[in-house]
Amino acid sequence: MGFGLPGDDRADLQLVRRARAWFAVLRELGADDPEQPTFRPLTVKGSLWSYSVNRKRGTRMRPGSLIERANTDMVERGVPVSERNKAGR
Numbered sequence: 261m262g263f264g265l266p267g268d269d270r271a272d273l274q275l276v277r278r279a280r281a282w283f284a285v286l287r288e289l290g291a292d293d294p295e296q297p298t299f300r301p302l303t304v305k306g307s308l309w310s311y312s313v314n315r316k317r318g319t320r321m322r323p324g325s326l327i328e329r330a331n332t333d334m335v336e337r338g339v340p341v342s343e344r345n346k347a348g349r
Contacts, residue, residue, distance in 0.1 A: 286292040291308055301309040334344045
């Protein structure tokens with residue numbers, strides 16, 4: 261476990277490298293305007309997910325988002341996958 265060498269940390273802990281890579285993707289897609297949100301979903305083909313013009317932010321959460329957040333919390337608490345699957349249904 262060294263310090264300062266690029267390959268020393270686990271990939272999931274290299275937050276600066278990951279953030280720079282995400283900003284590079286946004287530049288490539290032409291979506292790096294500071295007025296736009298930094299974090300937004302991509303489609304399976306790698307383009308930006310587009311929302312309807314009439315979308316009201318903060319009024320409701322997609323069911324999938326809620327399940328993803330709950331699953332993350334359960335993983336952190338060490339809940340077995342079989343119990344997480346039951347809770348997600």
